[in-house]
Amino acid sequence: MQSVGEGVLVMNTARQIQLFNPAAARLTGWDAGSATGLDYRLVLNLRDAAGSKLTDVSDPISQVWKSGKNVVSTDLTMETKAGRKVAVQISLSPIISNNSITGAIGLFRDISAEKEVERQRNEFISTASHEMRTPVAAVEGYLSLAMNPAVATVDDRAKGYLDKAHSATQHLGELFRDLLSVTKMQDGHLAGEEYFDLGALAADAASDMKFTAQKKGLDVQFGSADEKVRKDNSILPVYAVRANPQRIREVIMNLLENAIKFTAAGSIRLSIGGTNDSVTVAVQDSGIGIAAEDVPHLFQKFYRIDSSATRTIGGTGLGLYLCRSIVEHSGGRIWVESKIGEGSTFKFTLPRQASEKIVTKKAETMPAAIPTVASAAASAAPNSSGGVMTDIKKPVAAR
Ligand code: ADP
Numbered sequence: 046m047q048s049v050g051e052g053v054l055v056m057n058t059a060r061q062i063q064l065f066n067p068a069a070a071r072l073t074g075w076d077a078g079s080a081t082g083l084d085y086r087l088v089l090n091l092r093d094a095a096g097s098k099l100t101d102v103s104d105p106i107s108q109v110w111k112s113g114k115n116v117v118s119t120d121l122t123m124e125t126k127a128g129r130k131v132a133v134q135i136s137l138s139p140i141i142s143n144n145s146i147t148g149a150i151g152l153f154r155d156i157s158a159e160k161e162v163e164r165q166r167n168e169f170i171s172t173a174s175h176e177m178r179t180p181v182a183a184v185e186g187y188l189s190l191a192m193n194p195a196v197a198t199v200d201d202r203a204k205g206y207l208d209k210a211h212s213a214t215q216h217l218g219e220l221f222r223d224l225l226s227v228t229k230m231q232d233g234h235l236a237g238e239e240y241f242d243l244g245a246l247a248a249d250a251a252s253d254m255k256f257t258a259q260k261k262g263l264d265v266q267f268g269s270a271d272e273k274v275r276k277d278n279s280i281l282p283v284y285a286v287r288a289n290p291q292r293i294r295e296v297i298m299n300l301l302e303n304a305i306k307f308t309a310a311g312s313i314r315l316s317i318g319g320t321n322d323s324v325t326v327a328v329q330d331s332g333i334g335i336a337a338e339d340v341p342h343l344f345q346k347f348y349r350i351d352s353s354a355t356r357t358i359g360g361t362g363l364g365l366y367l368c369r370s371i372v373e374h375s376g377g378r379i380w381v382e383s384k385i386g387e388g389s390t391f392k393f394t395l396p397r398q399a400s401e402k403i404v405t406k407k408a409e410t411m412p413a414a415i416p417t418v419a420s421a422a423a424s425a426a427p428n429s430s431g432g433v434m435t436d437i438k439k440p441v442a443a444r
Contacts, residue, residue, distance in 0.1 A: 052153040058146065060084050060106060072133075072155060074126030085151065089133075090124035109137045109149050119156065132160045171228035174221040181221060185214040216361075223363035226295075227346070230370045238375075240402040243284040243293065243324050243395065244269065244317050250297040251315045258305050264312045265301065271318055283400035284317055284324040288375035293395075296371050296379075299364045300328040300391045306358055308332030308388070323377075324397045329390040335383040343381060344369040368393070 052069035056062050062085050065077040073080070073088055080088045085106075091099050101107060105118045115138040123133045135153040139146045188211040191197045192204060199207065251267035258265045271282050286293075297315070304313045311331030318325050335343065335350065342348045349362040372379045372393045383389035 050154075052151075054080075054085060054088075054151045054153075055140070055148060056085050056106075056151065057148045058110070060086065062088060063148065069153070072125070072131070072153065073123070089135075089153070091133075091135075092122045092124070094120045096122075105135065106137055106149060106151075109139050110146060113139050113141065113146060115139075123153070131155050132157045167228040170224055174224040174228070178218065178221045178225075181214060181218045185211065185218060188214060220361045220363075223361045223367065226367055227363055227370070230367065230374070237289045237291070238287055239290065240285055240287050240398055240404070241290045242400075242403055243286045243326065244281040246290055246294055247297055247315055247317050247326055248281070250294055250301065254298065254301045254305070254313075257302075258313060261305060261308075262310065263305055263308060265305075266312060266314045267316070268314070269317045281317075282319070283403065284319050285398040285400040285403050286324055286375075286395040287398050287402070288377075288395060289371075292371045293375065296368045296393065297326060297328070299368050303364060303391070304328050304330035304332065304389070306360070311388070319397055322397055323394045325392055325394045327390050327392045329388065331388040334385040334387050335381065335389055336385050340381060340383065344379065 049066060050068055052072045053064070053066040054062050054069050055064035061082055062080050065075070065080045065088075067077075070076050070080070075088050086099055086104060091104075093099060093103055097103075099121075105116045105121075108114075108116045115136060117134065117136045119134045121133055121135060123131045125131060132155070133153050134156045135151055137149050137151045140148040140150055188207055191199060192207050192211060248267050251265050255265050269281055301313065301315065308330045309332065313331075314327075314329045316327050316329070318327075339348075339350050344365045346366045347362040348366075349360060369379050372395070375395055377393055377395040379391070379393040381389055381391045
């Protein structure tokens with residue numbers, strides 16, 4: 046412990062430091078003698094991503110006490126005794142003796158340099174994607190015009206090439222849009238959290254997706270196990286949550302889009318339910334299903350399953366990664382239950398809030414895409430990507 050490069054501390058269940066190694070002293074500026082016996086939060090002076098001091102609830106150690114498992118946090122900032130702010134990774138593990146937790150061991154290290162490299166990389170990707178979206182939207186617009194028989198005349202062979210170019214451009218636009226969302230997510234641009242009714246938002250998303258599903262001969266049903274039927278009106282309880290409603294809507298839309306994409310026949314069901322503490326949304330399909338070995342990787346960046354069933358279906362592999370980032374950032378969890386050939390159910394939960402917290406304003410919907418030459422012409426043009434994603438995913442840059 047004396048020679049370990051990482052800061053190591055041992056605390057009791059009252060969070061008082063019992064042991065403090067030389068690296069911990071070097072990183073914090075506190076010597077072991079003064080640190081011993083003090084609350085570890087006071088010595089490390091930790092702040093969360095929003096810059097607020099850790100409360101008993103936001104302190105990652107509270108999860109260790111609750112779960113009895115190791116918890117790793119990479120978005121905390123430590124302030125040294127001299128007032129220097131340092132991004133730290135801290136890993137906290139319970140010390141268990143005779144089946145009860147008697148304390149915890151914490152390992153921490155300075156990750157400021159890694160964070161800076163990540164920030165620069167994100168900034169580069171975000172600027173590049175933003176700049177490239179405009180010319181891509183222009184190319185897509187002109188291709189749509191060239192394919193529109195009311196505007197231009199092309200022979201069948203040329204139309205085939207244009208079709209391919211159009212769908213490749215659409216894919217490129219989607220990729221830029223998803224990359225931008227990912228970098229925004231990583232930069233913590235999730236402001237705009239508010240209290241809203243997740244039930245109303247989910248019902249709205251389901252009805253918006255009905256049309257897209259119908260184009261493929263599928264139906265999107267919406268319901269809840271907690272539904273109370275009064276005369277002929279279904280009344281849903283209020284499922285209050287606190288998050289950014291536009292981003293959560295993006296999550297539901299993404300899951301519904303995937304369900305439609307990977308289902309050839311049958312139906313899609315969006316349901317919502319809750320306990321006192323949490324609200325769960327489930328998107329169930331009767332599609333191709335997912336093999337058990339792919340499940341652990343599904344929510345990773347750029348992961349796409351390469352099989353004969355999926356090879357012809359377009360996508361960027363960023364959708365589920367984004368869903369996970371948004372849900373986890375909002376204090377929730379996302380997972381999938383699936384069997385190959387029998388369909389999949391994607392579920393996510395968010396912490397439930399008191400319904401009185403929702404103020405009069407109804408959950409907003411995503412801003413509609415600004416119509417451009419591309420979108421106007423595309424509505425008249427045949428849809429080369431199979432007609433599934435166009436309405437929702439179509440990236441149209443404001444020009
Ligand atoms: P994309 O759909 O753009 O490829 P996602 O991150 O949304 O990216 O999904 C990653 C992969 O997970 C998909 O390529 C697909 O192989 C698989 N997948 C996602 N949703 C489903 C589903 N409902 N049924 C079967 N496979 C799915």
